[in-house]
Amino acid sequence: xxxxxxxxxxxxxxxxxxxxxxxxxxxxxxxxxxxxxxxxxxxxxxxxxxxxxxxxxxxxxxxxxxxxxxxxxxxxxxxxxxxxxxxxxxxxxxxxxxxxxxxxxxxxxxxxxxxxxxxxxxxxxxxxxxxxxxxxxxxxxxxxxxxxxxxxxxxxxxxxxxxxxxxxxxxxxxxxxxxxxxxxxxxxxxxxxxxxxxxxxxxxxxxxxxxxxxxxxxxxxxxxxxxxxxxxxxxxxxxxxxxxxxxxxxxxxxxxxxxxxxxxxxxxxxxxxxxxxxxxxxxxxxxxxxxxxxxxxxxxxxxxxxxxxxxxxxxxxxxxxxxxxxxxxxxxxxxxxxxxxxxxxxxxxxxxxxxxxxxxxxxxxxxxxxxxxxxxxxxxxxxxxxxxxxxxxxxxxxxxxxxxxxxxxxxxxxxxxxxxxxxxxxxxxxxxxxxxxxxxxxxxxxxxxxxxxxxxxxxxxxxxxxxxxxxxxxxxxx
Amino acid sequence: xxxxxxxxxxxxxxxxxxxxxxxxxxxxxxxxxxxxxxxxxxxxxxxxxxxxxxxxxxxxxxxxxxxxxxxxxxxxxxxxxxxxxxxxxxxxxxxxxxxxxxxxxxxxxxxxxxxxxxxxxxxxxxxxxxxxxxxxxxxxxxxxxxxxxxxxxxxxxxxxxxxxxxxxxxxxxxxxxxxxxxxxxxxxxxxxxxxxxxxxxxxxxxxxxxxxxxxxxxxxxxxxxxxxxxxxxxxxxxxxxxxxxxxxxxx
Ligand code: SF4
Numbered sequence: 001x002x003x004x005x006x007x008x009x010x011x012x013x014x015x016x017x018x019x020x021x022x023x024x025x026x027x028x029x030x031x032x033x034x035x036x037x038x039x040x041x042x043x044x045x046x047x048x049x050x051x052x053x054x055x056x057x058x059x060x061x062x063x064x065x066x067x068x069x070x071x072x073x074x075x076x077x078x079x080x081x082x083x084x085x086x087x088x089x090x091x092x093x094x095x096x097x098x099x100x101x102x103x104x105x106x107x108x109x110x111x112x113x114x115x116x117x118x119x120x121x122x123x124x125x126x127x128x129x130x131x132x133x134x135x136x137x138x139x140x141x142x143x144x145x146x147x148x149x150x151x152x153x154x155x156x157x158x159x160x161x162x163x164x165x166x167x168x169x170x171x172x173x174x175x176x177x178x179x180x181x182x183x184x185x186x187x188x189x190x191x192x193x194x195x196x197x198x199x200x201x202x203x204x205x206x207x208x209x210x211x212x213x214x215x216x217x218x219x220x221x222x223x224x225x226x227x228x229x230x231x232x233x234x235x236x237x238x239x240x241x242x243x244x245x246x247x248x249x250x251x252x253x254x255x256x257x258x259x260x261x262x263x264x265x266x267x268x269x270x271x272x273x274x275x276x277x278x279x280x281x282x283x284x285x286x287x288x289x290x291x292x293x294x295x296x297x298x299x300x301x302x303x304x305x306x307x308x309x310x311x312x313x314x315x316x317x318x319x320x321x322x323x324x325x326x327x328x329x330x331x332x333x334x335x336x337x338x339x340x341x342x343x344x345x346x347x348x349x350x351x352x353x354x355x356x357x358x359x360x361x362x363x364x365x366x367x368x369x370x371x372x373x374x375x376x377x378x379x380x381x382x383x384x385x386x387x388x389x390x391x392x393x394x395x396x397x398x399x400x401x402x403x404x405x406x407x408x409x410x411x412x413x414x415x416x417x418x419x420x421x422x423x424x425x426x427x428x429x430x431x432x433x434x435x436x437x438x439x440x441x442x443x444x445x446x447x448x449x450x451x452x453x454x455x456x457x458x459x460x461x462x463x464x465x466x467x468x469x470x471x472x473x474x475x476x477x478x
Numbered sequence: 479x480x481x482x483x484x485x486x487x488x489x490x491x492x493x494x495x496x497x498x499x500x501x502x503x504x505x506x507x508x509x510x511x512x513x514x515x516x517x518x519x520x521x522x523x524x525x526x527x528x529x530x531x532x533x534x535x536x537x538x539x540x541x542x543x544x545x546x547x548x549x550x551x552x553x554x555x556x557x558x559x560x561x562x563x564x565x566x567x568x569x570x571x572x573x574x575x576x577x578x579x580x581x582x583x584x585x586x587x588x589x590x591x592x593x594x595x596x597x598x599x600x601x602x603x604x605x606x607x608x609x610x611x612x613x614x615x616x617x618x619x620x621x622x623x624x625x626x627x628x629x630x631x632x633x634x635x636x637x638x639x640x641x642x643x644x645x646x647x648x649x650x651x652x653x654x655x656x657x658x659x660x661x662x663x664x665x666x667x668x669x670x671x672x673x674x675x676x677x678x679x680x681x682x683x684x685x686x687x688x689x690x691x692x693x694x695x696x697x698x699x700x701x702x703x704x705x706x707x708x709x710x711x712x713x714x715x716x717x718x719x720x721x722x723x724x725x726x727x728x729x
Contacts, residue, residue: 012666019668329655333672369666371659371673372526373622388567394528411529418487418518419535428491454671455702458492465485465494469513473501 010365014338021335024160028332031159036326038272039379045274046264055261057383060317063253064307070219070252071298077222081284083294091121094246094299098123098211099130101244101295107132107209110244113226113233114138115213116154116320117246117299119342120355123211134211135177135203137232139196146173152336152344154322155270160335163187174199200232210240210291214247215319216262217296220255223283224296227266227276237280243291248299250307250316262319265381269321302355311392315350317382324376324386330369339366346376350389353397364401367393428464481511482544484552484561484592486694487519493694499721500553500595506721507603511551516543522560527661530568534581537568541584549602550592553717555624555693558594563627565589594624595717596633596692606636611724613643617686618716619677619700621693622655634692634716641719647684651677658699674703682711692716 008014018024043049063070075085088094102110110127112118112134124134124145136145143158144151147169151157158166167187174181179199185191212233216225224245226233237243253259267276285294307313325331325345336344340362341352349370353363367390370376376386398404417424481504485497504511521536540561544550552558569585572578599605618638624630638646657663657673678700681689689704689711691697701713 012668015666016668019672025672329657329673330666330669333669367528368662369669371622371655371657371662371670373655373659374626375622375653375655378626391526391528391530394526395530396528398528407527408529408532411524411527411532415521415524415529415532415535418521419539421516421518424518431491453667454706455674455699456705457702458698461492461494463494465490465497466513466515468494468498469501470515473513 008337008340008362010361011334011338011340011369012365014340015334015369018335018338019333023162024335025333027160027162028335031156032326032332035156035272036323036379039269039323039326042268042272042274046268052261052264053381053383056265056319056381057317059253059258059261060382061314064250064313064316067249067252067307070254071249074217074219074222074252075298077220078284078294078296079222081222083222083284083296086295086297088246088297088299088301090301091126094121094297094301095123095126097295097297098244098246099127099132101242102127102132102209103130105209105242109133109135109203109207110209110211111135111137111203111207111236111240112141113210113212113236114141114157114228115211115246116342117213117248118211119151120248121246121299121301123246135200135207137200137203137236138228139193139230139232142196142200143169146170146177148173150337151342153325154320154343154345154347155325156322160337163189163192166192170195178202200235204232204235204239207236207240209242209244210236212237212243212245214245214251215266216259217247217252218254218256218259219252221283223256223281225259226278226280227263228278228280229271229273229276231278234278234280237282238290240291242293242295243282244295244297246297246299248301249303266319266321269319269323269379269381302357305357306351306354309354309392312350312354312389314384315347315354315389317384318347318351319382320347321381323379323381327375327379328370329373329375330371334369339369346370346386347384350384350386350393353393358397358400364397367391367397425464425466429467432460432463479509479549480547481509481549481551482517482547483511483513484517484520484540484544484550484557485513486552486554486557488694488698489553492698493715496553496694496715496717499715499717500551502726503608503717503721504551506723507599507605507608509603512547514543514547520557520560522557522564523660525560525564525568530571533568534572537565537585538581540565541588544588544591548591549598550588551595551598552592553595553692553715554695555594555621555628555630556695558592558597559623559627561592562589594628594630594692596624596630596637597628599637599720600633607640608637608720610641610720610722611643611727612641612719612722614688615645615647615684615686616688616690616714616719617647617649617681617684618652619649619656619681619689619691619696620652621691621696624692625653630692637716637720638690642724644719645686647686649684650680656696656700658696660695663699670699671703674699678703678707678709682709687711688719689713690716690719 140158153159170181214224267273331345339348349366521533525533565585569582573582656677657670663670697713
């Protein structure tokens with residue numbers, strides 16, 4: 001697996017391969033079950049979780065309803081604090097802005113804080129095309145980058161790799177990217193972490209430019225917030241001379257008071273910690289302390305269009321905690337890559353088609369990559385009703401995407417039959433009368449074939465219920 | 479009290495035994511139940527696949543079929559959830575799109591009177607011991623819609639625990655989806671089959687002889703997987719266990 005997400009096959013195709021990969025499924029099952037159990041315990045400690053969740057939902061909704069106001073407020077505050085604000089309509093524009101800023105500093109390297117927004121726009125690849133190397137500094141992102149792989153989880157991008165595989169990647173690739181791994185590297189977590197620490201330290205101390213995202217942007221003061229576990233983000237945010245932050249416009253929250261709610265919701269939902277180890281905040285520039293030049297790139301890239309959709313806009317509440325991935329039975333079997341986007345799992349299934357539009361088979365297949373079991377909605381800290389949005393998007397797929405005509409005709413025919421009980425009864429009786437002829441194991445025709453590949457069909461009953469009722473019970477006979 | 483049985487299309491055509499079991503059970507509990515023949519399907523397959531407009535005639539049909547009944551009882555958590563959660567949504571959307579208030583009113587009225595079987599037994603009738611006898615080891619799979627959309631909670635377990643002769647075994651990963659998901663099983667057959675296989679493995683690990691559920695769609699998927707594997711375990715709907723007695727073993 002290497003290269004970009006775009007142009008990847010539709011979800012069922014990709015999942016066909018990944019469900020057969022036993023190692024991948026074992027890695028995923030182990031990791032997701034561990035974290036989901038821990039999350040449940042961490043959430044269970046707070047008796048006001050339901051109120052916190054409601055507060056998180058409302059703050060986000062109220063902010064989204066007046067997004068233009070808060071963004072302008074944030075822009076003014078950032079400028080007042082010595083920062084520069086850039087507005088980017090789409091991925092290409094955002095990448096262009098960042099590349100120009102790096103060129104202007106005469107640099108050809110940047111260090112990066114783990115950021116979903118920069119993955120969404122393919123920043124690393126765009127910078128590479130401009131002769132600029134972007135170094136990921138988050139441990140899991142480093143593993144993915146060194147392995148020439150794609151992230152497969154929002155929070156744990158290398159969730160699909162086990163320790164042995166990580167050791168091999170470090171031993172093989174670190175030398176090509178900078179300081180090589182020590183000889184005889186073992187797969188002990190402490191040794192792996194130490195190898196990464198030494199490798200990264202060189203980059204932190206050398207880099208003149210850093211690129212980050214942000215978890216939150218506080219409108220009242222123009223302050224950006226990054227929460228993380230490793231401290232690598234803190235290094236990137238404080239050591240380089242220039243800091244460029246690429247932030248989705250939905251990340252804005254009105255006040256510091258609002259932050260209090262999310263600093264409780266996020267760590268418990270994502271890493272199952274009461275509090276994340278590092279919370280970094282920065283406001284513009286400060287004389288002789290930290291980066292002396294600060295740029296904020298505000299990214300739209302499909303968000304305004306998403307905001308316009310009454311049902312679908314709730315996806316913009318997402319705080320990227322990944323709790324929904326960790327409980328999703330479909331994600332657990334299919335793996336993150338099958339979703340063809342840096343946003344995998346349930347949130348990816350609703351966010352990707354909205355941000356990108358139903359441009360190809362992949363996006364059109366994502367709303368169907370769910371059984372609607374509702375586990376994602378149950379854990380989401382900002383109460384995004386993911387099943388509701390999935391069904392809503394399916395409606396758009398059915399309306400807009402060629403190739404759903406046959407399905408629509410079948411649905412219409414089914415509705416007609418179900419709206420005519422006499423015809424339905426006749427059909428049921430016909431099926432029942434010919435039941436000796438029905439195959440149990442032979443492949444069913446058409447799309448149902450794959451179903452009957454792994455499951456036996458039930459035997460048809462001697463008579464449908466409605467016939468039994470008519471014979472035995474009608475007219476109150478008992 | 480006027481009670482209607484909403485048997486559901488899957489039970490009508492494939493699992494009539496479940497419908498007969500509900501009738502037997504309610505008879506025994508002294509509830510007079512009727513079966514309005516104008517009912518067909520709640521429209522869940524259409525709605526969940528993205529064909530909301532195609533669902534509207536079925537919402538109206540159901541609402542008319544069950545008009546005048548105090549309670550509509552169904553042995554299917556997902557169909558109950560469809561009526562309770564999605565009918566009002568469909569009605570509201572139709573109203574917003576200017577298609578009169580008939581659909582919205584009908585949907586709201588039916589939603590308020592629709593109960594899944596275990597809710598009806600525990601909440602409306604106030605019983606947990608229904609006088610059943612079922613001398614088998616049983617493990618229970620709480621299907622997602624019953625578990626999360628309806629919030630059935632402990633009701634099915636309490637009913638099962640009161641069954642004489644029955645030994646209930648804890649199902650590991652009980653709250654995880656079985657992978658059926660209506661058209662999901664057809665659109666994503668590989669993931670669906672993988673989920674079904676894991677659920678069946680967990681069920682078999684309990685050593686129980688019977689896998690019980692309150693939704694025959696999930697049981698269709700799991701029983702099909704069990705039988706393909708040649709496993710000795712069989713899937714039985716909760717209603718059939720509750721209807722079973724020492725004199726008349728139904729399941
Ligand atoms: S949708 Fe909810 S649960 Fe999923 S990542 Fe976003 S905030 Fe977390």
